[in-house]
Amino acid sequence: xxxxxxxxxxxxxxxxxxxxxxxxxxxxxxxxxxxxxxxxxxxxxxxxxxxxxxxxxxxxxxxxxxxxxxxxxxxxxxxxxxxxxxxxxxxxxxxxxxxxxxxxxxxxxxxxxxxxxxxxxxxxxxxxxxxxxxxxxxxxxxxxxxxxxxxxxxxxxxxxxxxxxxxxxxxxxxxxxxxxxxxxxxxxxxxxxxxxxxxxxxxxxxxxxxxxxxxxxxxxxxxxxxxxxxxxxxxxxxxxxxxxxxxxxxxxxxxxxxxxxxxxxxxxxxxxxxxxxxxxxxxxxxxxxxxxxxxxxxxxxxxxxxxxxxxxxxxxxxxxxxxxxxxxxxxxxxxxxxxxxxxxxxxxxxxxxxxxxxxxxxxxxxxxxxxxxxxxxxxxxxxxxxxxxxxxxxxxxxxxxxxxxxxxxxxxxxxxxxxxxxxxxxxxxxxxxxxxxxxxxxxxxxxxxxxxxxxxxxxxxxxxxxxxxxxxxxxxxxxxxxx
Numbered sequence: 286x287x288x289x290x291x292x293x294x295x296x297x298x299x300x301x302x303x304x305x306x307x308x309x310x311x312x313x314x315x316x317x318x319x320x321x322x323x324x325x326x327x328x329x330x331x332x333x334x335x336x337x338x339x340x341x342x343x344x345x346x347x348x349x350x351x352x353x354x355x356x357x358x359x360x361x362x363x364x365x366x367x368x369x370x371x372x373x374x375x376x377x378x379x380x381x382x383x384x385x386x387x388x389x390x391x392x393x394x395x396x397x398x399x400x401x402x403x404x405x406x407x408x409x410x411x412x413x414x415x416x417x418x419x420x421x422x423x424x425x426x427x428x429x430x431x432x433x434x435x436x437x438x439x440x441x442x443x444x445x446x447x448x449x450x451x452x453x454x455x456x457x458x459x460x461x462x463x464x465x466x467x468x469x470x471x472x473x474x475x476x477x478x479x480x481x482x483x484x485x486x487x488x489x490x491x492x493x494x495x496x497x498x499x500x501x502x503x504x505x506x507x508x509x510x511x512x513x514x515x516x517x518x519x520x521x522x523x524x525x526x527x528x529x530x531x532x533x534x535x536x537x538x539x540x541x542x543x544x545x546x547x548x549x550x551x552x553x554x555x556x557x558x559x560x561x562x563x564x565x566x567x568x569x570x571x572x573x574x575x576x577x578x579x580x581x582x583x584x585x586x587x588x589x590x591x592x593x594x595x596x597x598x599x600x601x602x603x604x605x606x607x608x609x610x611x612x613x614x615x616x617x618x619x620x621x622x623x624x625x626x627x628x629x630x631x632x633x634x635x636x637x638x639x640x641x642x643x644x645x646x647x648x649x650x651x652x653x654x655x656x657x658x659x660x661x662x663x664x665x666x667x668x669x670x671x672x673x674x675x676x677x678x679x680x681x682x683x684x685x686x687x688x689x690x691x692x693x694x695x696x697x698x699x700x701x702x703x704x705x706x707x708x709x710x711x712x713x714x715x716x717x718x719x720x721x722x723x724x725x726x727x728x729x730x731x732x733x734x735x736x737x738x739x740x741x742x743x744x745x746x747x748x749x750x751x752x753x754x755x756x757x758x759x760x761x762x763x764x765x766x767x768x
Contacts, residue, residue, distance in 0.1 A: 394715050463593050697748075
């Protein structure tokens with residue numbers, strides 16, 4: 286029995302290694318997520334050795350236990366009872382049923398987890414973001430530092446860029462931003478008339494973005510109060526700023542912020558002239574949650590950096606993007622344009638890793654479901670084989686096919702019900718572990734548990750059906766004569 290178990294383990298490990306190599310090769314080719322620079326996706330030797338040794342150890346353990354139990358049997362009693370037991374080996378049946386129940390419980394936990402992650406991804410992808418990403422194309426432009434070292438030269442370049450791209454065919458609007466959907470929580474806000482926060486102990490929570498006057502119209506961010514930037518806001522004039530609703534809610538609760546003066550440690554005093562809606566974004570610390578950080582928007586002319594993001598609004602983004610790149614090259618061919626992509630594609634990168642994680646957990650859940658089905662099928666098949674004589678006697682005394690199927694179904698239903706009950710308890714612990722990876726989902730509802738439970742019941746029914754039907758085809762005379 287040990288030799289048989291080792292042979293199965295070695296064959297299964299070899300197939301597993303081939304499957305792992307194929308999966309890794311597929312992941313290298315498809316690149317479902319963006320890996321850090323220098324990271325090579327390959328089958329790790331230590332992980333592979335651990336997996337193979339685990340498979341062999343499992344096979345040895347479950348090969349030795351039945352062999353050890355068989356070696357301690359009473360040979361005389363076993364020979365005398367050969368073929369005359371109705372229920373087979375009760376102890377062996379209990380162990381097999383217990384293992385099937387564990388498999389079903391694990392499958393339920395994984396299926397519920399995969400369902401929660403999938404639902405979270407759907408909610409995360411469909412959440413309103415505070416702006417309109419449809420029909421919006423983004424691209425980054427970087428100015429040569431030596432040629433555009435002076436602030437006025439950068440401001441002039443960006444002004445000419447906006448004018449040139451706006452006139453390009455197919456372009457409905459164009460704007461510039463320096464920290465598009467990024468840069469949140471990197472500054473401390475100082476409000477005039479209030480004690481300045483201690484820089485050593487205050488956590489930075491305010492983002493800052495330099496934008497062109499058309500930014501809010503092009504991106505679709507609503508104006509809630511005041512005005513947007515215009516030609517009055519140029520270098521040498523009074524510095525102004527626009528804040529979002531999250532900043533007003535935190536720093537000016539119940540107060541009209543228009544006309545108030547604020548600044549960050551790296552910027553001069555600015556007067557708030559408008560309030561806009563919140564733009565949701567993600568951060569490294571909150572990959573499964575859209576956040577609404579307090580934000581200060583300032584005119585691009587006040588701090589024109591050497592790199593900015595161009596936003597192009599168009600009905601046909603591909604054609605408009607080509608036209609916009611030609612317009613930028615016409616201003617200065619030495620200013621490279623990169624990262625040309627739609628806003629939807631840009632947002633998809635933020636969702637790529639959570640989606641990949643949900644797919645991986647879904648695959649594990651499917652494998653666990655398959656293992657549970659195979660285990661239940663094996664246990665029920667063994668049960669039918671052990672009770673062949675009993676079924677023959679029952680049918681010879683008048684039992685019909687329905688009664689035989691019911692006998693098999695009852696015995697196979699016990700580990701299924703126990704596994705489902707244990708799986709429901711396991712999902713409670715799983716939800717606490719997955720709470721930081723969920724969005725808009727607090728717990729597995731009754732509908733989720735019912736759907737997963739129904740799927741497992743269908744699996745159990747399918748695994749039981751074939752052995753149960755086979756039991757009804759037992760010839761009573763043949764079964765009795767086999768004694």
